Amino acid sequence: MTAHYQHLLSPLTVGSTTLPHRVIMGSMHTGLEEKEGGEHELAAFYVERVRGGAGLIVTGGVSPNAEGATRKNGAHLSSEDQLPRHRVVTDAVHDAGGFIALQLMHSGRYGMHEHAVAPSPIRAPINKVTPRELSDSDVERTIEDFAHAAQLAQRAGYDGAEIMGSEGYLINEFLVEHTNQRTDRWGGSPQARRRFATEIVRRVRERTGPDFLVMYRLSALDLVPDAQEFEDVLALGREVEEAGASIINTGIGWHEARIPTIATSVPGAGFTWVSRALRENLSIPISTVNRINTPELAEEVLARGDADLVCMARPFLADAAFVAKAREAQPDRINTCIACNQACLDHTFTGQRMSCLVNPQAMRETDLILGPTRTAEQIAVVGAGPAGLAFAEAAAERGHRVTLFEEQPELGGQFQLARRIPGKEDYAHTIRYFSTRLKELGVTVRTGHRAAQEDLAFADRVVIAAGVDPRQPGIPGDTGPTVLGYKEVLEGAPVGQRVAVIGAGGIGYDVAHFLTHNPSADFYAEWGIDRSLEARGGLLAPAPEPPSRQVTVLQRSTTKPGSRLGPTTGWIHRLELRMANVVFITGVEYQEITDRGVRISVAAPGPAGGVIEEGGGVALENPRTETLVEVDTVVLCAGQESRNELARELAGDSRPVHVIGGADVAAELDAKRAIKQAVELAAALP
Structure with a gap:
C-alpha cells in the first residue's frame, strides 16, 4: 500500500466482507439494464473496472417491481426467470475478483409511465405523469417486493443490495411532508413517514441473513421545500442502522432540486460536511459522495474524518483504472472526470446508453477496442485540441508512430479556454492527462508550430484536427475598437x-x-x-x-x-x-x-x-x-468556422487524410463528438 493514500487504500471489514479499500463504485444506470442481451456488455463494463482496482460495485437502479421502473418496460427484478441474466454479471465480477451489490430503486413519482405510484398523488415538476396514491395494502406489497427482490438478488450472486432512499425516489418521497400528505400509519408525523424506509431495511435483512451487505442510500440533504429537518435525518439513520443496514451511503438533493449537486460548478467534495455530521452520530460505516474525482481529494476527505468510505461513480467512467493508478502512486495518469454530464447523465435522462466525454470507450468495452496495430504507420496529427489529443493517444497506444503539431505554445485547444470559465477549472485535468499519456507513449509533440504541407511529407497518414476559428458575423462595425x-x-x-x-x-x-x-x-x-x-x-x-x-x-x-x-x-x-x-x-x-x-x-x-x-x-x-x-x-460569440484549409491543400494526396473534431464540423463546439470521433478513427485503422 502506498503511503500517498493510506486512508483511501486501507481495507475495511463490514460484517463478513472485507473490502480491499475505501472506494465504492457508485450506482450508474447505464442503459444496458433494459437491453435484451445487454448483460454481456454490462459484465464487460464492470469487469474492466474490477481489473482496474474497483472493489465494491453498485449497479444501476433496478426496481423491485414493474410499477417502480423509471419508464415502461424498465429494469426490475421480481421473478426467478430473471436471475440467469443477472448471474452473467455477478459471475463475471466475482471471477475478476470484485464485489457487486444490486441497487434496488423504486422511482415513485419520477416514473415516466402510466403506472407510476407515490405516497400521495402529487406530480413531480420534472415529470408529466401524475402518480396514483398507494393504498395501505399497496404499501405493504411494495415493502414485500423490496424484500423479495433482495432475496432474488442474493440468489443471483450479488454480495449485497443498496436500497435507494434518496434523490427524490419513492422511499425519499415517503419521508418528506410535501410529497407525503397521508394521515394513516405511513404519514402524518416524521416518525410515521420514516416507517416505510425502516421497514424495508428490516425485512431485507430478515430475508437475506447476516452476511449480505445491506446498504441504505440516505437523503442527508433534500434541498427541496418542506423537506426533512436534519434531526429527522439523524433519527432515520439511527433507525436504519438498528434495522440492520451495513453501510449508509449519503445522497444529496432531489432530482427536482434547483441547486447543483454534482455538476462541474460544485466545489470538489462540496458536500462531505453533511456525511461528517452523520458519522458523528452513527456507528456503522458512512460513505460520502458528490464531486470527489481525484485520489488526493478522496484521501483528504477520509483523513479529516468526513466519512469511512467514498462513493465515486463517474470517475470510473472516465478511467476504469482509477484505483490501480492511485495504488501505483501515479495520479497524473488518471483520466479525471470533469463532471460535464454530457455523455453520462444527459444520456441517461434522455434514454440513451451512458458513456463518457473524456473516455468514449466507457460502456463500449466489447466493440471500441484499441488492439495492437498490424502495420505501424507514421501518422501526422495537426491540432492538439480534444480531438487531436484523443486521436494521438489512441493511435500511439495501438503502436503507431505519431507526431502531433500544435501552433499554440500549449496543448488543449478549446479546453484551454474552457478551463478559464468559473466552475470549469477541472477541464485542466483533461489536458494534464493527455500530456502525461503522450509522453508515456512516445508521441513527438511540436508546439508553437503551425504545420504546413511540407511538414507532413514524412507521414503515411495525416489527421487534421485543427479545430475552429471564431466566426465573424458580418455586422457593420464588428471589427471596431470596442x-x-x-x-x-x-x-x-x-x-x-x-x-x-x-x-x-x-x-x-x-x-x-x-x-x-x-x-x-x-x-x-x-x-x-x-x-x-x-x-x-x-x-x-x-x-x-x-x-x-x-x-x-x-x-x-x-x-x-x-x-x-x-x-x-x-x-x-x-x-x-x-x-x-x-x-x-x-x-x-x-x-x-x-x-x-x-x-x-x-x-x-x-x-x-x-x-x-x-x-x-x-x-x-x-x-x-x-x-x-x-x-x-x-x-x-456568433459561432465558429472549421479550420480545414490544410485538408483542402491535401485533397489530391495519395495518402489517407482524415478530418476530425471542429475541423470537420463546427456548427457548435462539441468535445463529446470530437473525442468519440477521434478514438473511433484510431480504432478503425489497420
Missing part, C-alpha cells in the same frame, strides 16, 4: 463594465458567466445551502454576490435562450445568469456596432419573436422596432 472575440476575452483582454454578448449558444452562456462572476462569491450562499444544518431540507434564500458587470446577451433566434444546453446542466447555467441579472434579447436583427454599443431591431413582442427576456429582474422597457443597446464592450 469589439472583442470570445477567445480574447477568455485570455484576459480588458473588458468594460457594460457588455453586449452577441450569440446565446453554449459559448455565449460561458462568456456571460465569465464576465459576471464575482470572485468573492460563495457557492453555498449563492445557491442558498445551509451549512449549519438548521434549515429544513438544507434550504436558505439564495444570496448571490452582485455581478461584476452588466451583461446583455443578444440572440437572432426567437427560441427560448439556453434551450439547446444540456438537459442536466442547462438549468444551472440559466439560473447562474439569472442571479447575475443578465438580460436576454431574442429575435434580434443587427443594424451596426458603434462606439456607443449595438444598434438592433426587434420584432414586435409576441409568439413569433421580438421577445425581451429578463435574466434577473432587469429588462428594457417599451421595446421599439429599433434600439441602441448601450455598452462599453461587445463580445462576439
Whole structure:
C-alpha cells in the first residue's frame, strides 16, 4: 500500500466482507439494464473496472417491481426467470475478483409511465405523469417486493443490495411532508413517514441473513421545500442502522432540486460536511459522495474524518483504472472526470446508453477496442485540441508512430479556454492527462508550430484536427475598437463594465458567466445551502454576490435562450445568469456596432419573436422596432468556422487524410463528438 493514500487504500471489514479499500463504485444506470442481451456488455463494463482496482460495485437502479421502473418496460427484478441474466454479471465480477451489490430503486413519482405510484398523488415538476396514491395494502406489497427482490438478488450472486432512499425516489418521497400528505400509519408525523424506509431495511435483512451487505442510500440533504429537518435525518439513520443496514451511503438533493449537486460548478467534495455530521452520530460505516474525482481529494476527505468510505461513480467512467493508478502512486495518469454530464447523465435522462466525454470507450468495452496495430504507420496529427489529443493517444497506444503539431505554445485547444470559465477549472485535468499519456507513449509533440504541407511529407497518414476559428458575423462595425472575440476575452483582454454578448449558444452562456462572476462569491450562499444544518431540507434564500458587470446577451433566434444546453446542466447555467441579472434579447436583427454599443431591431413582442427576456429582474422597457443597446464592450460569440484549409491543400494526396473534431464540423463546439470521433478513427485503422 502506498503511503500517498493510506486512508483511501486501507481495507475495511463490514460484517463478513472485507473490502480491499475505501472506494465504492457508485450506482450508474447505464442503459444496458433494459437491453435484451445487454448483460454481456454490462459484465464487460464492470469487469474492466474490477481489473482496474474497483472493489465494491453498485449497479444501476433496478426496481423491485414493474410499477417502480423509471419508464415502461424498465429494469426490475421480481421473478426467478430473471436471475440467469443477472448471474452473467455477478459471475463475471466475482471471477475478476470484485464485489457487486444490486441497487434496488423504486422511482415513485419520477416514473415516466402510466403506472407510476407515490405516497400521495402529487406530480413531480420534472415529470408529466401524475402518480396514483398507494393504498395501505399497496404499501405493504411494495415493502414485500423490496424484500423479495433482495432475496432474488442474493440468489443471483450479488454480495449485497443498496436500497435507494434518496434523490427524490419513492422511499425519499415517503419521508418528506410535501410529497407525503397521508394521515394513516405511513404519514402524518416524521416518525410515521420514516416507517416505510425502516421497514424495508428490516425485512431485507430478515430475508437475506447476516452476511449480505445491506446498504441504505440516505437523503442527508433534500434541498427541496418542506423537506426533512436534519434531526429527522439523524433519527432515520439511527433507525436504519438498528434495522440492520451495513453501510449508509449519503445522497444529496432531489432530482427536482434547483441547486447543483454534482455538476462541474460544485466545489470538489462540496458536500462531505453533511456525511461528517452523520458519522458523528452513527456507528456503522458512512460513505460520502458528490464531486470527489481525484485520489488526493478522496484521501483528504477520509483523513479529516468526513466519512469511512467514498462513493465515486463517474470517475470510473472516465478511467476504469482509477484505483490501480492511485495504488501505483501515479495520479497524473488518471483520466479525471470533469463532471460535464454530457455523455453520462444527459444520456441517461434522455434514454440513451451512458458513456463518457473524456473516455468514449466507457460502456463500449466489447466493440471500441484499441488492439495492437498490424502495420505501424507514421501518422501526422495537426491540432492538439480534444480531438487531436484523443486521436494521438489512441493511435500511439495501438503502436503507431505519431507526431502531433500544435501552433499554440500549449496543448488543449478549446479546453484551454474552457478551463478559464468559473466552475470549469477541472477541464485542466483533461489536458494534464493527455500530456502525461503522450509522453508515456512516445508521441513527438511540436508546439508553437503551425504545420504546413511540407511538414507532413514524412507521414503515411495525416489527421487534421485543427479545430475552429471564431466566426465573424458580418455586422457593420464588428471589427471596431470596442469589439472583442470570445477567445480574447477568455485570455484576459480588458473588458468594460457594460457588455453586449452577441450569440446565446453554449459559448455565449460561458462568456456571460465569465464576465459576471464575482470572485468573492460563495457557492453555498449563492445557491442558498445551509451549512449549519438548521434549515429544513438544507434550504436558505439564495444570496448571490452582485455581478461584476452588466451583461446583455443578444440572440437572432426567437427560441427560448439556453434551450439547446444540456438537459442536466442547462438549468444551472440559466439560473447562474439569472442571479447575475443578465438580460436576454431574442429575435434580434443587427443594424451596426458603434462606439456607443449595438444598434438592433426587434420584432414586435409576441409568439413569433421580438421577445425581451429578463435574466434577473432587469429588462428594457417599451421595446421599439429599433434600439441602441448601450455598452462599453461587445463580445462576439456568433459561432465558429472549421479550420480545414490544410485538408483542402491535401485533397489530391495519395495518402489517407482524415478530418476530425471542429475541423470537420463546427456548427457548435462539441468535445463529446470530437473525442468519440477521434478514438473511433484510431480504432478503425489497420
